[in-house]
Amino acid sequence: MCGIIGYIGKGLAQESLIDGLRRLEYRGYDSAGVAFHEGNEFCMSRETGRVQNLADSVQKNSSQSSLGIAHTRWATHGAVTVPNTHPHVSHDGKFVMVHNGVIENFGALKHFLSGKGIEFNSETDSEVLCNLIAYNYSELLNEKDRLIDAVRIALAQCRGAYGIAVLCLDYSETMIGARRGSPLVVGLGDDANFIASDASAFVGRAKEAVFLNDGELAILKGTDFRITTLEGQEAKAVAHPVDQISEEVEIGDFDSFMEKEIYEQPTALKNTLRGRFGDDGTTAKLGGLEGHEEELRNLDRIIFVACGTARHACMVGEYLIERLARVPVEVEHASEFRYRNSPKAEKSLVIAVSQSGETLDTLEAVREAKTKGLLTLGITNVVGSSLARETDGGVYQRVGPEIGVASTKAFSSQVCLCAMLGLALGRMRDLSPMDGQGIVEALNDLPDLVSRVLQQGEQIRELALKYSKAEHLLFMGRQSLYPVALEGALKLKEISYAHAEGYPAAELKHGPIALINPECPSIFIVEGSELSAKTIANMQEVKARQGPVLAIAPEGVEIPKEAADDVFRLPVAHEVVRPILANLPLQLFAYHFARLRGLDVDKPRNLAKSVTVE
Ligand code: F6R
Numbered sequence: 001m002c003g004i005i006g007y008i009g010k011g012l013a014q015e016s017l018i019d020g021l022r023r024l025e026y027r028g029y030d031s032a033g034v035a036f037h038e039g040n041e042f043c044m045s046r047e048t049g050r051v052q053n054l055a056d057s058v059q060k061n062s063s064q065s066s067l068g069i070a071h072t073r074w075a076t077h078g079a080v081t082v083p084n085t086h087p088h089v090s091h092d093g094k095f096v097m098v099h100n101g102v103i104e105n106f107g108a109l110k111h112f113l114s115g116k117g118i119e120f121n122s123e124t125d126s127e128v129l130c131n132l133i134a135y136n137y138s139e140l141l142n143e144k145d146r147l148i149d150a151v152r153i154a155l156a157q158c159r160g161a162y163g164i165a166v167l168c169l170d171y172s173e174t175m176i177g178a179r180r181g182s183p184l185v186v187g188l189g190d191d192a193n194f195i196a197s198d199a200s201a202f203v204g205r206a207k208e209a210v211f212l213n214d215g216e217l218a219i220l221k222g223t224d225f226r227i228t229t230l231e232g233q234e235a236k237a238v239a240h241p242v243d244q245i246s247e248e249v250e251i252g253d254f255d256s257f258m259e260k261e262i263y264e265q266p267t268a269l270k271n272t273l274r275g276r277f278g279d280d281g282t283t284a285k286l287g288g289l290e291g292h293e294e295e296l297r298n299l300d301r302i303i304f305v306a307c308g309t310a311r312h313a314c315m316v317g318e319y320l321i322e323r324l325a326r327v328p329v330e331v332e333h334a335s336e337f338r339y340r341n342s343p344k345a346e347k348s349l350v351i352a353v354s355q356s357g358e359t360l361d362t363l364e365a366v367r368e369a370k371t372k373g374l375l376t377l378g379i380t381n382v383v384g385s386s387l388a389r390e391t392d393g394g395v396y397q398r399v400g401p402e403i404g405v406a407s408t409k410a411f412s413s414q415v416c417l418c419a420m421l422g423l424a425l426g427r428m429r430d431l432s433p434m435d436g437q438g439i440v441e442a443l444n445d446l447p448d449l450v451s452r453v454l455q456q457g458e459q460i461r462e463l464a465l466k467y468s469k470a471e472h473l474l475f476m477g478r479q480s481l482y483p484v485a486l487e488g489a490l491k492l493k494e495i496s497y498a499h500a501e502g503y504p505a506a507e508l509k510h511g512p513i514a515l516i517n518p519e520c521p522s523i524f525i526v527e528g529s530e531l532s533a534k535t536i537a538n539m540q541e542v543k544a545r546q547g548p549v550l551a552i553a554p555e556g557v558e559i560p561k562e563a564a565d566d567v568f569r570l571p572v573a574h575e576v577v578r579p580i581l582a583n584l585p586l587q588l589f590a591y592h593f594a595r596l597r598g599l600d601v602d603k604p605r606n607l608a609k610s611v612t613v614e
Helices: 013-027 051-060 106-115 125-139 146-157 257-263 265-273 293-297 308-325 360-371 386-390 409-428 433-454 457-467 479-496 505-510 532-543 578-596
Strands: 003-009 031-037 042-048 067-073 095-103 160-168 174-180 185-188 192-196 208-211 216-221 224-229 239-241 301-306 329-333 348-354 375-380 393-396 472-477 499-504 522-525 549-554 566-570
Touching: 003 013, 003 095, 003 160, 003 174, 013 031, 013 051, 013 067, 013 192, 031 051, 031 095, 042 051, 067 095, 067 160, 095 125, 106 125, 125 146, 125 160, 146 160, 146 174, 146 216, 185 224, 192 216, 257 265, 257 578, 265 409, 265 433, 293 409, 301 308, 301 360, 308 329, 308 348, 308 409, 308 479, 348 360, 360 375, 360 386, 375 386, 375 409, 386 393, 409 433, 409 578, 433 578, 457 566, 457 578, 472 479, 472 505, 472 532, 479 499, 479 522, 479 578, 499 505, 505 532, 522 532, 522 578, 532 549, 549 578, 566 578
Parallel strands: 301 329, 301 348, 348 375, 375 393, 472 499, 472 522, 522 549, 549 566
Antiparallel strands: 003 067, 003 192, 031 042, 031 067, 095 160, 160 174, 174 216, 185 192, 185 208, 208 239, 216 224
16 A cells, blocks of 8 residues: 655656656555655645645646655545645655554654654654654664664564665765565666665666665665665675566556456466466466465465465365365465464465565565475566565466456456466366366467457446446356455446455355345356356345346356346356456456446555555
8 A cells, every 4th residue: 555656866856756657556546645855945735635736736836856755645644635645744854754654653653753842734654653763763873874763663663564765864865765564675776776666666767666665775876876684784785677578567558457358368377378288288387386386285284375365276276276276275365364273284375465575464464474484486467576485485466467456357467376376286187188188278268268258348337327326236146256256246346446356156145035026137157067057046036125236147058038138158168267267257247347337446445556554
């Protein structure tokens, strides 16, 4: 949550900072601010609302500075007001700071600083940290490394998570960044260097990115930089090229990033699948799992940890892996796993799934699993993310940056990778070469089938229009389509603010059926297996109570007229890819439903793309 960017270089900071904030806006968009080092003072602008408000305001007063920091906020401590907007300035005007994260002991630190006569202008934990740095600086009057030591000491006094960028008035050529728990990356360009929450912020301006590890400090001085630990030891800086993501973050002709990301799923899935099958065409070959074959062969339990949409993908994975590999699978909310006393089993594998690779609940679950000595693997989309670095092995999704807050293409590729994992594990156990070959073929056909479904987007728009007045909707599916029902409901509620729930279809009569009335549409996802008849019977139960029914069903499955008001057809496909196909019309339904209500689907209220607080 919250995006930060800092610029230090030979050019003007303003354009890079505002542009960077626009690219980071998916991390939070409650308010935005910028501070420039102007020699003998900091020039600040802060506005509530979107980055555009800030851009309008700084345009009136263009800065000539080549050193500045900026922030886009997702409110944690304190309401959405200008005083709570970053950057925060210390009481003596010496320091400005932007912060992503939560300082858990800010109350005690604030009390300490108040005792020293320091007054505060905001309700934020971040202003406390800024003042703590200023206080330590004032106490270190004659130290050689006064600035760096002041930051180090303050950070050692903090509990919680932070990614920060700090400027000091006495240093017109220095910017300091540090991280613990929240991501931070240094961008290296020809004429300027950057600090940012993620590399998308300096796409087109920096050539290389150096991802900081937890507990590291970046010291950017003029055109130089170095990384140290918080204790002061030099740390290794590994640079990764950033050019390859440059044009992928542009919106092109689409109306929103969400729409673009839905429609790029055929390509995204091709990239997820590329080069990942064994030469004999019967199994999957996931490079990131190499070296762990023995452990994978002998597994007796898999525990998935994830949040939100990623967790729904894992739930699909649970059905697929149990079916293909016959390994018991559990799916945990990452936030719950961490605090459970689940019995330790030696041969358990923990798989953490996270598009961003920065979701704090998921990372903490991984850390807890490692504490217990379990093997951890990650499935993530972001190269160099904390998840990628902290797990023992893993697989990249390769779907390109996902900017829309509502996760779409990431879900499809996560399910696809779960199917590939199930295939690989299955082939290490009982799955026959013929069954393996059938799954490989089904996965290779998937991108084309996805294209076919997306071509029917107009039909979904019409259905969304028909049901767009509904304030309560139910989504139902069985087996691996039950998590798809959950995902359809989540997508709809997060971007349209209509109330939606997902259930296993047979659960309907155990409670939710009480909600059925002519104003509450039910969306049923029909399996295309021997279970279809049972789901169709559930649809009839809804129709008997005057509830509108929309069925999503494979071609060839007969839906009696009296069982559904509308039917959207999916192509006939292998069971391992059906959940991905069935989810596509639900993504489009949520998208059109929200657009028809005039809502901004890329930035739904109260949400942020990357949730880096617990
Ligand atoms: C919903 C959505 C969220 C994320 C969740 C986990 O559309 O995007 O529910 O899935 O916050 O995010 P990652 O996958 O980055 O860990």
